[in-house]
Amino acid sequence: xxxxxxYVTLLALLALSTQAQNQTGAKPRLVVNIxxxxxRNGYPxxxxxxxxxxxxxxxxxxxxxxxxxxxxxxxxxPFYHTITADKWLDRNTLQTVAATANDIAVSTLSDxxxxxxxxxxxxxxxAADQVTAExxxxxxxxxxxxxxxxxxxxxxxxxxxxxxxxLIQEKLGRDTxxxxxxxxxxxxxxxxxxxxxxxxxxxxxxxxxxRLVGFRRTLYVLTSTGYTExxxxxxxxxxxxxxxxxxNRTANLLNMYLGALWGQGQYIEGSYRNxxxxxxxxxxxxxxSLTDATVKSKEFLLQMSGVKRVDIHxxxxxxxxLVVELNPGWQMxxxxxxxxxxxxxxxxxxxxxxxxxxxxxxxxxxxxSIERIAPTIAKAIRIRAPNACVATPIF
Numbered sequence: 422x423x424x425x426x427x428y429v430t431l432l433a434l435l436a437l438s439t440q441a442q443n444q445t446g447a448k449p450r451l452v453v454n455i456x457x458x459x460x461r462n463g464y465p466x467x468x469x470x471x472x473x474x475x476x477x478x479x480x481x482x483x484x485x486x487x488x489x490x491x492x493x494x495x496x497x498x499p500f501y502h503t504i505t506a507d508k509w510l511d512r513n514t515l516q517t518v519a520a521t522a523n524d525i526a527v528s529t530l531s532d533x534x535x536x537x538x539x540x541x542x543x544x545x546x547x548a549a550d551q552v553t554a555e556x557x558x559x560x561x562x563x564x565x566x567x568x569x570x571x572x573x574x575x576x577x578x579x580x581x582x583x584x585x586x587x588l589i590q591e592k593l594g595r596d597t598x599x600x601x602x603x604x605x606x607x608x609x610x611x612x613x614x615x616x617x618x619x620x621x622x623x624x625x626x627x628x629x630x631x632r633l634v635g636f637r638r639t640l641y642v643l644t645s646t647g648y649t650e651x652x653x654x655x656x657x658x659x660x661x662x663x664x665x666x667x668x669n670r671t672a673n674l675l676n677m678y679l680g681a682l683w684g685q686g687q688y689i690e691g692s693y694r695n696x697x698x699x700x701x702x703x704x705x706x707x708x709x710s711l712t713d714a715t716v717k718s719k720e721f722l723l724q725m726s727g728v729k730r731v732d733i734h735x736x737x738x739x740x741x742x743l744v745v746e747l748n749p750g751w752q753m754x755x756x757x758x759x760x761x762x763x764x765x766x767x768x769x770x771x772x773x774x775x776x777x778x779x780x781x782x783x784x785x786x787x788x789x790s791i792e793r794i795a796p797t798i799a800k801a802i803r804i805r806a807p808n809a810c811v812a813t814p815i816f
Contacts, residue, residue, distance in 0.1 A: 448802050449640040449778045451594030453630065454530075456493060456557070457606045457619070458486055460645035464772040465620050467627060468643060471776030474789040474815065479647040482746065483695075484767060487520040489646035489791075490557050490605065494529045496795030496810030502527050504556070505740040510693040517693060522555050522562075524739065527809035529559030530795055534601055537804040541598050543591055547584040548605035549575055557603040564591050577606055577622035585629050594634035599802040627777075640778040640801055642794060645771035651764040656750045663750040666727045668692055669757045671745075678721050679714070683707055688714070694753055694762050696741025711735055711742075718743055727751040775815070789815060 464473070479489065481498045483506075491504035499505045503526040508517045534542040546558035546565045554565040566583045568575045584604050587593075593600040604626075606619065630639050656663040672692040679688040684707070690700040697718070704714050719731045722745060732744045747753070753762040773789055778801065792812040799806040800814045 447638070448599060450597060450599060450638040451630070451634050452599060452601050452640045452642065452798055452802060453626075454493070454557075454601065454603045454798070455606070455623075455641065455643040456490060456604070456646060457643070458646045459649050459768075460771055461649065461768055462770055462772070464643065464774060465623050467620065467623050468641070468772075468774045468776045470782045471641070471774045472780050472783050472785070472816065474773040474785040474787075476770040476786065476788040477644055477647065477773040477791055478770065478788055479767065480790050480792060482767065483744075483765070484646065484648040485765060486553065486605075486607075486646055487556055489648070490553065491520075491525055493644065493791050493794050494531070494557060494559055494603075495525065495527050495807045496530075496792050496812055497527065497807070498792070499740075500737075501809040503738050505737075506694075507552075508693070509739045510691050510696065510698060510741065512690075512698065515691045515698075519552050520556060520739075521552070522559055525556075525559060526738070528807045529561075530798060530804075530807060531559035531561045531601055533799060533804050533807055534599065534802070535561040538598050543593055543600040544603075545584075545587050545591055545593060545601070546603040546605075547580055547587060548603075549580065549607040553605050553607070554603075557605055577619045578625075580604065580606060581622040581626045584626065588630070588633065594630070594639065599804075636777055637779055640780070640798070641774075641776040642798060643772070643774040643776070644791060644794065645768065647768050647771055647791065648765045649768055651750065651766050653750060653752050653764055661750055662748070663752070664727045664748075666695075666725070666745070666747050666751055666753050668694060668753055668755045671722070671725060672697055674725075675718055675721055679717065682717060683709055693741065694755075695745040695747070697743040697745070699742045715743065773815075780816075785815075 485507050487507045488499050488504050491502050492498060495502045504520050504524060508519050511518045531544040543563045544558050544561055545563060546554045548554035549568050551567045554567045558565055564587055566587050593602055653663050672689045676689045680686060686703050688700055688703060689697055691698040699714055704711060715733045722728055722731045727747050728745055729748045730746045734740045734744055735742055752764045793815045795810050796806040796812055797814040
């Protein structure tokens with residue numbers, strides 16, 4: 422009788438072990454990370470059978486393409502990875518500079534893959550432009566591709582074809598050591614979940630990778646940049662409150678105000694979009710504390726029409742000392758350069774999808790931060806998560 426119970430117990434343990442192996446399986450040979458700029462609450466039907474988190478969100482305000490991509494790849498916010506925007510003002514030259522992979526202040530998934538595999542695991546990235554492609558790949562990249570000849574008809578199909586050529590040339594996913602492939606579909610390429618071009622491109626991508634690598638050996642991760650560019654003309658059409666915030670005028674008025682308080686001088690060293698840079702040397706010469714300067718500046722700015730809040734970012738890289746947040750519907754304009762900055766607003770929710778690699782289909786209604794994407798991928802391919810990431814894997 423004891424032997425019979427022992428036999429049944431062993432069978433049960435074996436069944437549980439087999440089930441666990443089937444659930445986890447071998448680690449993916451290829452991770453395809455797909456980011457679709459401004460993708461909203463829908464998602465391509467191809468991924469219906471995936472693990473779908475329907476309410477993704479970014480844990481910070483004022484999202485754009487570069488900050489969003491960097492947050493996904495590092496598993497943390499701009500406070501740590503320091504990619505605060507597509508561009509910012511260089512304090513030394515007072516000229517705008519574009520974000521680059523070298524500006525990322527922490528490790529990325531690509532870095533951790535290189536560390537874990539002693540450089541053998543490959544990293545590839547494809548996007549419409551070079552800056553986005555390189556930023557997605559991070560500090561360590563083997564191959565990047567973009568629309569080098571500036572084709573006006575570049576779209577989701579072109580991007581997918583280029584990614585497949587890169588995959589074949591570099592033999593990504595062909596051995597047991599994981600590789601990473603990043604694809605960034607721009608808003609101008611396709612930003613609708615039901616767009617036939619996007620759906621056709623993704624179907625072709627998955628089918629070809631299944632043929633070359635294998636569906637079970639590939640982990641697909643798809644998400645959005647989490648914002649949308651608002652059409653303020655439409656707001657005005659339906660009497661929705663809107664207005665224009667003039668960045669250069671505001672900087673000049675603030676400089677005059679501070680001059681009235683502490684004597685003439687160039688107190689505002691520079692401005693870029695919604696950011697103001699204080700002349701720290703002048704405040705030091707006049708023995709005015711930066712605390713007093715920021716408090717007085719904030720009090721003044723909050724009285725301006727359209728200003729909702731003012732954040733202080735002293736000594737943080739790649740961002741102004743004072744950052745103005747406008748009311749919804751308001752746009753920014755610079756009279757000197759005639760630059761109009763599109764109004765970006767955070768999406769209420771957007772999908773985070775994991776597909777392939779024996780991942781069971783499931784719908785998750787609980788809000789999920791994009792910070793959890795990187796540790797989930799890291800766990801799947803059995804490497805360490807990026808060094809500034811403290812979020813837990815989704816599964």
